[in-house]
Amino acid sequence: MLRQLHGLPGLLVALFLVTLAVTGAVLALAPAMDRAAAVIPAAGEVSVAELAGRVVAHYPGTEQIVRGPSGGVVVYYNRDGRPGADLVNPLTGEGIAPYEPSAFFIWIRDLHRSFLLDDAGRGLAGVMAAVMLLLCISGILLLVRRTGGWKALLRPFAGSGGKRIHSELARFAVLGLLLSALTGSYMSAQRFGLLPETPETGPTFPAEVSGGKPAPVATLGALSEVDLSEFRELVFPYPDDPQDVYSLTTSGGSGFVDQATGELLKYQPRSGGSVFQQWMISLHTGEGLWWLGLILGAAALTVPVLSVTGISIWWRRRRSSGQIPDNADVSQAEAIILVGSEGNTTRGFARELHGSLNKAGFRVHCSEMNALADHYPQASLLFVLTSTYGDGDAPASARRFMARLSDFRGEKTLKYAVLGFGDSQFPNFCQFALDVDGALASKGLSQLQTIELIDRCSATQFSEWGDKVGELIGTPLSLSHDPLPPPTVKLELVERADYGLAVQAPTSILRFRAAEPGRGRWPKFLFRGRKILPPFDAGDLLGVMPPHGQAARFYSLASSASDGILEICVRKQPGGLCSGYLHELRPGDCIDGFIRHNPGFRPATGNTPIILIGAGAGIGPLTGFIRKNTERHPMYLYWGGRSSQSDFLYQPELGRYLEDHRLTALNTAFSRSDERVYVQDKLRQDQIAVRQMVEKGAQILVCGGRDMAAGVMQVIEDILEPLRTDVETLRAEGRYLEDVY
Structure with a gap:
């Protein structure tokens, strides 16, 4: 089991992990390069007041001074109405070189953080970090088991070839990879709301400011007491505003300094959570710890070799063993769990049931409802957990269930139980689950438990259902699953x-x-960079x-x-x-x-035509897609409303998008106009053009009410008929997407 836990994830995501590792190794050079380019005074040699005085002497229009994690000092200034930024020498205040982040490192960073895929890529990178964490932990345990104990990890390994190379490299790099994976997983979990993130709010703006004549920055007492090694950022007050203040950030906290008296008006130490978050970032990136960055980079460079040798080991083992066990085989399973889910929430409940039945000694096979087999020869229990999509329809993973059920041959000993998930505020609460329950009964199967309906993912109802099922099968089931919504x-x-x-x-x-x-005056710099x-x-x-x-x-x-x-x-x-x-x-x-996030409803990239179809409020995301089409790929909008005089949504914006060619063509249909047409009618009128675009690989996105979507689908089916294809084929190819309600 441990070997599968280590090998299967690595095989599935090897390419992604290699990408993360190589880009991470490149990024690990950045802190060391920044350190080499900076002038680093000795501790106690330069105060913030001295630094600011020297910088202002050379840059009269200074707006902000920042000391980076690697020690480099950057001044942001305005000269003759033009902003600029320079790396400066803190000993003299003179400029060393213009400061501009490297475009190469920015590209590498984006590839490392998100595979250049925005949000979906960030989520994938977070998953890869978690997989790397799993591989490190399972790899350590495998090494311990192979060598005969923890103490034996320091001894030379036996063997030769790829297996020996894999083990030796893993022993060398595992601590660095484990640190990178752990910190990467933590930061990703915070980004997507899985772990709390401590906000850096800073102190409130001081209520009392002297308002006197500003003193030279080099003479301000509060700044003289801060050593450069502790300094992080100094934001200058707005020019000619005696009521404004300096905003000072140090390694220990942040506060305000009166520009006339030099007094520290308020100071808020950094919270423990904030310090911990910064340490996690430093341990992952090497920022402020350039030597650690080089160590982590060296460890990351072992990942490509580990991937190649790992695949080689797996392939040899597979050739000798013939198979890799995963889920219980359909022919051997004693309990079957079928899941119908649109947004994967129901799958979490199914996993909980799967684990509990496994602990009770059952061989369990779990799959989506679309994968219903012809029969399950060894199974005595069939559990169907399904949500309902929209107005009583099947969710995505159950759309083919009813058709497959007609060929299903249930054994006489097979007993079933259906558990529905939904929201009781909707009129067709759990309707698809009710339909499934009736269909299974019509096949002559015996019912283990009367259908139950879970309202709004209630953990309590799920647990109570598990208790009832446990009594019926003679084995206690302790089901505990509570999918919490993200923080608001x-x-x-x-x-x-x-x-x-x-x-x-x-x-x-x-x-x-x-x-x-809060309320009242909040300086803009307090919110700079807040996530x-x-x-x-x-x-x-x-x-x-x-x-x-x-x-x-x-x-x-x-x-x-x-x-x-x-x-x-x-x-x-x-x-x-x-x-x-x-x-x-x-x-x-x-x-x-x-x-x-809803990554399943996005226009494709590239120059293929995009056909956007909607009615009423469904125009919202479609307009958003057009707005972002800055590369002017062909994009066609069909939209229906009631009256051009009353509810022509986004009319001014769409006009501008037509002018600047973000929108190629617009077809509107108004049901309460003299023409009295619907969006389906406009599609039928343009069927030749639509058919030609589909032949060229066009993607169709539909957004709006369910009735409209059903009518559009029928028209598209008619248009596609001469092409000997259909909507389901396009859907399978990712070329027909819906967001309907």
């Missing part, structure tokens, strides 16, 4: 645009930003927590993080708890929200 942040509504009142379809475009803490929200793109989801509501509602984002706002398009639904709440908001009001 305060979002402030900054702008809204309202449409559709005249046609009884009130729809609003709402734009939010992360709310700044309040994870990165996001158009097509991702904004989870909104409605008042007095227990479950979040999700709205597709029309903006990306680079836009600086979170933008959603919301139609007010009759009796809608969350949509009504959002429509009542006014600029300045705040909500609780969080980001849920």
Whole structure:
């Protein structure tokens, strides 16, 4: 088991790990190079006041002085209205060279952190760090087992060839790789909200400032008491503003310095959590510890060799053994778990059931519902755990279940139990689970347990269900699984645009930003570099927590993080708890929200045509895709509303996108106009052009209501018929994506 735990993950992700390792080794050189380029005075030789005085003498327009982790001092200044940045000599204040981050190292860093794939790549890099952590731990245990104990790890290894090389290199590099993997996993978990992140808020702006005549910076007492080795950042006050202050950041905390008296007005020590986070970053990157960076880089360079030798060992072992056990084989399994899930939440409950049954001694086979076998010869128990997608439909991993069930031959001894997952506030609560339960009963199978429905992923209901099942099978099952939602942040509504009142379809475009803490005056530099929200793109989801509501509602984002706002398009639904709440908001009001990534709804990259189809509020993410199409790839929008006079959403923006060619063509359909057409009609009118684009490899993205999406799918099916293909084929190729509700 330990060997499989070590070998299988390594085989699956070897290329990604090699990429991370090689780029990490290159990045490990940066701290040492920065250290070599910097002038580093001895401890106690230069104070911050002396440094600032020398720098200002050479750079009268100084706005900020920063000391990097490797000791280099950079001045940010304004000269003749033009900003600049120079690396300076702290002993003289003179410039050494213009400061500009290396484009090469930036590219390598992006490749290392996200494989150049933005959010999805960052998530993948985090997973790779966790896999590396698993490989290090399992590898150490394998070495201990192979050598006969921990003490034997220091002795020479026996053997030769790839196996010997693999073991020797692993022993040399494992501590460095373990440190890199552990710190990388920690930072990734913090980035995606799996672990809490201690915010660096800094002290509040001082209430009392002398307002006197500014003194030369070299004479300020508070700055004279800080040694350069402890210095991190000094932000200068705004020119000609006697009420502003210097903002000082040191290794121990941050505070404000009166520019007239030189008094330290407020000082807030760094929290223990913040110090710990910084140490984790330093231990991972080598920033401030250039010698450690070189050690970690050397360890990382062993990964390509370890990957090649590891694959070679696996291949030889596979040839001799014939197979690698994973999940229990279908023909041998005593208990079957089938999972129907759209967003993978239900899979967590299935894993918990799988582990509990394994502990009870059952051989368990778990797969998605689409993989239903013709029969399970040894199984006596069949568990179906499924969510419901949209308005009572099957989730993605169960769309082919009903068709496969017609060929299913259940053994007379097979007993089944269905567990549904959903939200009781929706009219068709767990409808697909109910349909599955009825279909299994119609096949003549015996029911182990009456169907139960789990409301909003209730851990309590799941545990109680497990207790009932355990009594029926004569084996206690202790099921404990509680998928917690990500932590929310305060979002402030900054702008809204309202449409559709005249046609009884009130729809609003709402734009939010992360709310700044507190009230009153907050200098901008206090928020410089703060990470309040994870990165996001158009097509991702904004989870909104409605008042007095227990479950979040999700709205597709029309903006990306680079836009600086979170933008959603919301139609007010009759009796809608969350949509009504959002429509009542006014600029300045705040909500609780969080980001849920939705990488399955994205336009493809490259120059292939993109066909965007939507109606009503579904135009939101489609507009976001167009907005980001700065490379002017061919992009066509078909959109339907009620009236061009009342609910033509994003009309000014779409006009600008047509002018600058981010949008190639726009076809609108208004059902309450003289033409009285729907978006499906526009597609049918353009069927020849649509068919030609599909022949060229076009991708189709559909967003909006379920009825509209069903009508669009039928029209696309008709258009595709002469091509001898269909929507399901395009879907399997990633060329037909839906975000419907």
